[in-house]
Amino acid sequence: DAGVIQSPRHEVTEMGQEVTLRCKPISGHDYLFWYRQTMMRGLELLIYFNNNVPIDDSGMPEDRFSAKMPNASFSTLKIQPSEPRDSAVYFCASSPPLMRNTEAFFGQGTRLTVV
């Protein structure tokens, strides 16, 4: 398996524009997580899915953020409208069922810059 695949790797957009980040989890993984990483706040859990169903979106900063998982092999994180403070690295991670020895595997991340 190629691992967790995120696209694009880099995104530069203007304030007010819609941004869509994409993630393909590892085949067979039941859990998918979206994280945001900044110097100030570290790695923040935004939302996670179990079997394509959103379980906890309490980390989503505001209504401008939305996430979907239409099937087991694809998820999107959308920001509309984008703002400069959304600039960060966004990671997607997937894992098998969360048991004691579960490991979360991360994608390479999408570096978002909103100007």
Next chain:
Amino acid sequence: QKEVEQNSGPLSVPEGAIASLNCTYSDRVSQSFFWYRQYSGKSPELIMSIYSNGDKEDGRFTAQLNKASQYVSLLIRDSQPSDSATYLCAVIYNFNKFYFGSGTKLNVKP
């Protein structure tokens, strides 16, 4: 209160010394604990996991868990410059939430 807390550092140690990284967590029902390493510009990767109280050793790395005090630590013996990275502590709560600390930056000086 954050679920997982770490000192952001940076922690600086000379080459060959022992580096000690600490993490505390807030939920007593936490079941699994992990240490991830993240090099600058890269994604986190798993170093070690621990579930039971006590020590777990893997090469130069030792993870320590104390559930009564709600802390987990990582010791790196014979630190190398290649160990310079940010170390993230992670906790699984209730088998359904995977939370990470903000990370501690480690600098190993030659």
